[in-house]
Amino acid sequence: MMTTDRENALEIDGLVVEYGARRGLIDAALGRTARLVRAVDGVSLAVRRNETVGLVGESGCGKTTLGRAIMRILDPTAGSIRLGGVDLLGLRGGDLRAMRRRAQMVFQDPYSSLNPRMTVEQMLAEVLRFHRVFPDVEIRGRVAALLELVGLAPELAGRRPKTLSGGQRQRVGLARALALEPTFLVLDEPVAALDVSIQAQILNLLVDLRDRLGLAMLFIAHELSVVRHMSHRVAVMYLGRIVEVGTAEDVFERPAHPYTQSLVRAIPRLVPERRHRKPVLQGEVPSPLDIPTGCRFHTRCPKAQDRCTQVAPVEQALSASHQVECHFPDAS
Amino acid sequence: MTAAVRAELARWPASLKVGSASFALIVLTGLFAPWLTAYDPYTQDLANFLQPPSWQHPFGTDQVGRDVFTRVLYGIRIDLQIGFLTTYVPMSYGLLLGALAGYLGGWFDTVLMRLLDVAVAFPFLVLIIVIIAILGPGVHTIYIAVFILAWTMYARLARSEMLVERGKDYVLAARTLGYPTSRVIFRHAMPNVINSSIVFSMADFVLNILLVSGLSFLGLGVEAPLPEWGAMIAEGRDFIFDAWWIATLPGLAIVLTGVSLSLIGDGLAHRLGQRQRSFL
Numbered sequence: 314m315m316t317t318d319r320e321n322a323l324e325i326d327g328l329v330v331e332y333g334a335r336r337g338l339i340d341a342a343l344g345r346t347a348r349l350v351r352a353v354d355g356v357s358l359a360v361r362r363n364e365t366v367g368l369v370g371e372s373g374c375g376k377t378t379l380g381r382a383i384m385r386i387l388d389p390t391a392g393s394i395r396l397g398g399v400d401l402l403g404l405r406g407g408d409l410r411a412m413r414r415r416a417q418m419v420f421q422d423p424y425s426s427l428n429p430r431m432t433v434e435q436m437l438a439e440v441l442r443f444h445r446v447f448p449d450v451e452i453r454g455r456v457a458a459l460l461e462l463v464g465l466a467p468e469l470a471g472r473r474p475k476t477l478s479g480g481q482r483q484r485v486g487l488a489r490a491l492a493l494e495p496t497f498l499v500l501d502e503p504v505a506a507l508d509v510s511i512q513a514q515i516l517n518l519l520v521d522l523r524d525r526l527g528l529a530m531l532f533i534a535h536e537l538s539v540v541r542h543m544s545h546r547v548a549v550m551y552l553g554r555i556v557e558v559g560t561a562e563d564v565f566e567r568p569a570h571p572y573t574q575s576l577v578r579a580i581p582r583l584v585p586e587r588r589h590r591k592p593v594l595q596g597e598v599p600s601p602l603d604i605p606t607g608c609r610f611h612t613r614c615p616k617a618q619d620r621c622t623q624v625a626p627v628e629q630a631l632s633a634s635h636q637v638e639c640h641f642p643d644a645s
Numbered sequence: 646m647t648a649a650v651r652a653e654l655a656r657w658p659a660s661l662k663v664g665s666a667s668f669a670l671i672v673l674t675g676l677f678a679p680w681l682t683a684y685d686p687y688t689q690d691l692a693n694f695l696q697p698p699s700w701q702h703p704f705g706t707d708q709v710g711r712d713v714f715t716r717v718l719y720g721i722r723i724d725l726q727i728g729f730l731t732t733y734v735p736m737s738y739g740l741l742l743g744a745l746a747g748y749l750g751g752w753f754d755t756v757l758m759r760l761l762d763v764a765v766a767f768p769f770l771v772l773i774i775v776i777i778a779i780l781g782p783g784v785h786t787i788y789i790a791v792f793i794l795a796w797t798m799y800a801r802l803a804r805s806e807m808l809v810e811r812g813k814d815y816v817l818a819a820r821t822l823g824y825p826t827s828r829v830i831f832r833h834a835m836p837n838v839i840n841s842s843i844v845f846s847m848a849d850f851v852l853n854i855l856l857v858s859g860l861s862f863l864g865l866g867v868e869a870p871l872p873e874w875g876a877m878i879a880e881g882r883d884f885i886f887d888a889w890w891i892a893t894l895p896g897l898a899i900v901l902t903g904v905s906l907s908l909i910g911d912g913l914a915h916r917l918g919q920r921q922r923s924f925l
Contacts, residue, residue: 384820386821409823410823413821413822413823417821418818420818422814425814425815426813426817427815428837429837430836430837443828
């Protein structure tokens, strides 16, 4: 699956991100050692130029952590992240700042992702001025152009976030991310906090911008219907690992992993005869502090057998574009 | 601009308006003290000692014939100056240290919090008596003692607020935009951290004036001829049954200043709190 290819905008290889769970007084008294949560446990993924990869999974599966690790907000324990062939994890200071111009992020909650004390213009101008993208005299015009790009009226430049609607705020967040003209965007559930009617507008805007600006995107979401609308390829994540990856068609029409199948079944359908009768997934995601042995999905898997509780499955290719991590995938 | 000022004023709660108006009046009275009275706060007039309030001496005279009204007016300058310095000097570095500890965490946070525990546990009066023993009594003694101990409350407030702000998306966004840590802390997170400290500083201002007055009353504060309110109350105590006005009127000045500042604090909490709630 991993090809070291100049066509890849982003290459992640064997990425591990761990959080230290706090060791309390009682733990210390009982002689317990500090426990680590492996939020991302050996993930490899590539995003090609101009390609959108959807990353789906339940909350707590590590998808946001993965996005933040790419943005270097979190430091991974192991593995590598390469952006346009440059290893991000080795970058410091000025080099890291230069990389920031090529990869940017849009956050989930537009109500907390904008500084409440700054006007829209201040936010956008600060980015441009700090990175010296344009001479100071051009900044005002550039801010107006950015607002126009994301479909906002230039009159909103003087407003503070509290006077903007959720959709407007998310557009500002998008304008801020696009200010540096990045080639790669991480979108962390960019529409999850918005009304359904606004969601569609923002998604259409994203598709439009992607095609116009030639952006590569990692689109993180927990909702499959949203991902399907956006993505060329889809990766399904469960408890810190990618369990299935393929083209949107592979994943949605021929899901091979039992977890993906249950997610696909959970998509609401309009046409009654296409409704699935099999029950959707039962139970809760196990705690990432106690990842099950063998296949990490066996505690909830309808097809689980003895082997699944003991041996972790390795990735196998069902076709050139479709890979799955399961002992008993549906090969249909 | 005037429209913006008017809009801002319209949002002020009544307590903030009344408090700021009366505090402004007190400050102006202190500034224009020489024009508001014909007497000098230090000149003794032994022929007219312990005079009750009259048209000539509206607050009466003290045991050496000084005009109490004049001394209360000049006392505004001293008490407000002391209150201001003992509040806002510790606030400035308390905020800075607390915000840095909250954002950076790690050993800096640990060391600062242990230092803070020591400062909180240290008895204030013992410290001030030790400093007096070394340097002699005076306002500077109070300043030194307060500067050593009073930053703790601000450091705690700023640290706990910063712990919340640090995880918010706008701070993460500032980091992903490549801004250096100093810019993320001071330009982005800090303005959202200082509100609670500003509100608290109003209460602290009152407490510090009371503290200095109390210390002066005990003879640990300002030196004798200075017209400081607490010191004046201490002097008037000996004559409280024969000349009630010597101690009472400086006491009223303390109360009035305290009430004004409390009203401002209340109003600010309301004004800033309201604004913050609508953000979330």
